[in-house]
Amino acid sequence: MTAPITTEVPRPPARPATPAPVPTARRGRTSRAGRTLHAGPVAYAILILAVLASAFPFYWTLVAASRSNADLAQVPPSLLPGPNLIRNFEAVLEEADIGKALLNSLIVSGSITLGTVLCCTLAGFAFAKLRFRGRGALLAVTVGTMMIPPQLGVIPLFMMVAELGWVNQLQSVILPGLVSAFGVFFMRQYLVQTLPDELIEAARVDGASTARIFWSIVVPIARPGMAVLGLLTFMAAWNDFFWPIVALTSSEPTVQVALRQLGGGYVHDQSVIMAGTLLGTLPVLLVFGLLGRQIVGGIMQGAVKG
């Protein structure tokens, strides 16, 4: 996971492993006067408190998921994990078909991630480096829709899906998920800053077609950006709630649909509900644990330009 910085480096650049675009107008960065703020004990204490507050609900999920419902009704409640984790997992698999939900979520999130990264890299490249009529207008429309709430389109989308006979089928969640205005914008910004025009011109002089340039030059350079976009997309797709509960039912659920079913009064055993919550959260926690730094970097990078 993330290794803590153990040596004192003057202002270590807070950047992910991805080679972020070099900021141009920040020559004063290396100078240290005026901002050599070392954290004091108070700062550490507050931050540790914040970390505990962030992590506690996860820990509590584990505690509650590994106990029995009777344990949870005890006063004072026990703060340590109990012995019932496996039994509760089995109950969830039986009652909410979490197994199928996990598989469905994996299929949905995986396809959305692959599709989004591909579509957005292609479009992002065109917007960053190719000249064509309507480029500015199309980009403006794309970015403009980022402000519009997804609920605004949900009703017609549902009518379309119903018309096509896709209700309760996974493609009804996958296809609309491939539309990511943010992704196009993100890849465009990434490529504008990391891909030098000279490289493309040189390749053209050598006779490379645009397709060749895309696969042999753009994709290798864009790969770190694509990875970050992929991570963010996977997490968003895995955690998406509103559209899946509209388009799918409990017979073909994603994890979130199954969780809603668990929490919606079908199951009254709190420890079983928590076991389901734990199962539904584990995959994305795993991704986060392995690649948290990249995610942090991606968010910070996207934010500066947002």
Added chain:
Amino acid sequence: MTLTAPAKPPKAFSSPRRESSARRAWRKASPYAYIAPFFTLFAAFGVFPLIYTAYVSLYRVELQTPGDMEWRGLGNYTALLGDEFFWNSLRNTFTIGVLSTVPQLVMALGLAHLLNYRMRGRTFLRTAVLLPYATSVAAATLVFAQLFGRDFGLINYALGVVGIGPVDWQNDTVASQIAVSTVVVWRWTGYNALIYLAGMQSIPDELYEAAAMDGASRWRQFFHVTLPGLRPTIVFTVIVSTIGATQLFGEPLLLEGSISGGISHQYQTLGLYLYEQGWGFFHLGRAAAIAWVMFLLIVVVVGVNALIVRRRSRKEAGR
């Protein structure tokens, strides 16, 4: 949009100056091939539904028979204005929005300031505060619903130890709205802190040096250098969080699992009201009208924000 590639020109004409006409034509058309996959989907699943919602909102459309549309004009909208639950959900959206957005952004600002210090384990701390962002609305809400339980919840137990409570986090209006807001605050504070941190790092060091030379304390540096420098970032987060608050849906739905947002609709938001009308009562036309009201609300919020920013920067320019 041409998707089929013309035959590749022979290698001999590789120099750009001696390009064949077929190749030149392809070169002009090919950018469209790169944006085609995205825009095909975007047109079908992004832009078309957005526009079509306005059309649907003028009709009577029922969930079971979405093909039968009966003209209602502004009837869906006037029905909304006469529905007490609409006004109730509008009010709740506002109060829950304030209860969640304000603490979230203030705490994020403080956290970002601390995370910007030089310290051990900085990367770890930055990643750890983002952890809640990795959970889903559903998972987070279910855990908090457990923690906020009236009889056996850990929070009421803890409050009992210090002599408060027990609080009825589900049925009391203010308490239930605080419970819903807590889930939002927990999930998004770290995320916003990282956005502020990114903003802080783009403030030029020269400004801090100058302030330090003028004898400004850390505290004054924060107020007179950091905060003004962060203004665009703060505006950005305010807008994004407000848009998020306008659409709040999963948290109130799952606090106890009913689509009415509590027994007396005490924490039903606009998003949940939309879902109740559309998928609970089958009135898709009415739901579309609610969606448009949500959109107008966002336009107003963004507009007001833009105005404030505009006026403030003009004032500063005049100084």
